[in-house]
Amino acid sequence: xxxxxxxxxxxxxxxxxxxxxxxxxxxxxxxxxxxxxxxxxxxxxxxxxxxxxxxxxxxxxxxxxxxxxxxxxxxxxxxxxxxxxxxxxxxxxxxxxxxxxxxxxxxxxxxxxxxxxxxxxxxxxxxxxxxxxxxxxxxxxxxxxx
Numbered sequence: 310x311x312x313x314x315x316x317x318x319x320x321x322x323x324x325x326x327x328x329x330x331x332x333x334x335x336x337x338x339x340x341x342x343x344x345x346x347x348x349x350x351x352x353x354x355x356x357x358x359x360x361x362x363x364x365x366x367x368x369x370x371x372x373x374x375x376x377x378x379x380x381x382x383x384x385x386x387x388x389x390x391x392x393x394x395x396x397x398x399x400x401x402x403x404x405x406x407x408x409x410x411x412x413x414x415x416x417x418x419x420x421x422x423x424x425x426x427x428x429x430x431x432x433x434x435x436x437x438x439x440x441x442x443x444x445x446x447x448x449x450x451x452x453x454x455x
Contacts, residue, residue, distance in 0.1 A: 313339055317346035365410075373413045373422055383425055384411065392424035393434075400428035 311324045320343070327339035328347065340347060366377040375383075390397050391411060400409045411425035417439065426434070437443045 315343040315346055316341040317350070318343065369413065373415055374420070375413065375422060380413070380425075383422070387411075387425055391427035391430050393426055393430040396427060398427045 312321050313324050313327055314321050315327075322343050324339055326343045326345070328344060330338050330340060332338055342350065369375045369377060369380055389411075392414070398409050398411050401407065402409060409428055411427060412431040414423045414426045414431060414434065415421060416423060437447070
């Protein structure tokens with residue numbers, strides 16, 4: 310039985326009580342803190358974090374520089390529908406069963422907010438990487454087979 314001393318609780322424990330890590334040299338090593346101490350440290354760190362940064366308004370502010378009020382104003386200007394397809398969001402969060410909010414679409418170079426999109430339209434633009442020539446080629450392809 311191989312044992313190791315936890316750097317936090319200072320108890321000598323079986324190595325199965327430590328998380329494993331792969332080193333660049335492709336050898337296995339163990340974390341310095343045992344699993345119990347690591348979990349406790351992570352729980353404590355989560356409690357201390359600024360809760361505002363984990364809320365929807367915190368995300369909007371961090372990611373897009375938008376306040377909740379600015380998002381709501383944009384939502385109202387678009388009548389609550391996607392700026393591309395003109396339909397309300399229908400994608401559902403599988404965990405909560407709630408319909409997602411419209412996604413904030415933004416220019417990835419400048420960061421400028423362009424509008425609100427449904428999940429499908431936002432995903433589609435993302436797959437085309439905002440490349441207009443690819444989008445035009447897709448339109449021509451669809452026309453060809455319509």
